[in-house]
Amino acid sequence: DQQVKQNSPSLSVQEGRISILNCDYTNSMFDYFLWYKKYPAEGPTFLISISSIKDKNEDGRFTVFLNKSAKHLSLHIVPSQPGDSAVYFCAASALKNSGGSNYKLTFGKGTLLTVNP
Amino acid sequence: GAVVSQHPSRVICKSGTSVKIECRSLDFQATTMFWYRQFPKQSLMLMATSNEGSKATYEQGVEKDKFLINHASLTLSTLTVTSAHPEDSSFYICSAGSGGSYNEQFFGPGTRLTVL
Numbered sequence: 001d002q003q004v005k006q007n008s009p010s011l012s013v014q015e016g017r018i019s020i021l022n023c024d025y026t027n028s029m030f031d032y033f034l035w036y037k038k039y040p041a042e043g044p045t046f047l048i049s050i051s052s053i054k055d056k057n058e059d060g061r062f063t064v065f066l067n068k069s070a071k072h073l074s075l076h077i078v079p080s081q082p083g084d085s086a087v088y089f090c091a092a093s094a095l096k097n098s099g100g101s102n103y104k105l106t107f108g109k110g111t112l113l114t115v116n117p
Numbered sequence: 118g119a120v121v122s123q124h125p126s127r128v129i130c131k132s133g134t135s136v137k138i139e140c141r142s143l144d145f146q147a148t149t150m151f152w153y154r155q156f157p158k159q160s161l162m163l164m165a166t167s168n169e170g171s172k173a174t175y176e177q178g179v180e181k182d183k184f185l186i187n188h189a190s191l192t193l194s195t196l197t198v199t200s201a202h203p204e205d206s207s208f209y210i211c212s213a214g215s216g217g218s219y220n221e222q223f224f225g226p227g228t229r230l231t232v233l
């Protein structure tokens with residue numbers, strides 16, 4: 001049972017345009033969401049996160065939007081750059097609902113973003 | 118960010134042998150380490166969580182006698198795949214955390230295991 005879903009395995013965007021990566025989840029206990037970026041032969045690196053008490057978090061070119069009622073979040077990258085080409089993983093956790101002790105992350109399958117020059 | 122290394126990066130072994138994978142936090146003390154497995158075109162699946170000096174907590178469906186985890190120090194955790202079979206072939210990746218927020222969980226580069 002895939003609790004975190006990234007339904008688009010790949011996305012291709014032109015340099016300078018906006019990249020929108022989507023993620024859906026089914027577990028209503030999730031209260032913290034993260035995006036990781038992964039280059040080939042490297043481990044995932046943390047990009048941005050959002051708590052369920054917010055609906056938006058912005059960090060430079062990266063913005064994450066959370067729609068709790070739809071159980072949907074998205075990562076916006078604008079403007080997109082060729083160096084952004086990587087696999088992006090959405091991850092979720094039930095931190096508060098675990099009493100603050102469970103750092104277990106549930107990952108989606110990832111979306112391969114290609115930014116063309 | 119902090120650096121987590123894994124060794125080896127790639128290993129090929131015969132069916133029935135055991136393989137040990139090391140995960141090291143190079144510049145910080147990791148109170149908790151996580152071991153994940155990723156099959157092709159699948160998500161990272163958490164296998165187990167280990168805290169230094171205590172037994173690992175395994176996720177449902179993960180055989181603890183097959184995947185032995187030892188977190189003997191604050192900078193080293195090892196995963197031993199015992200009596201490996203071809204279906205154990207996968208990408209194994211660890212992450213290390215210092216007990217803070219999620220962006221303090223750092224991932225290693227992963228180990229590609231191929232069992233012939």
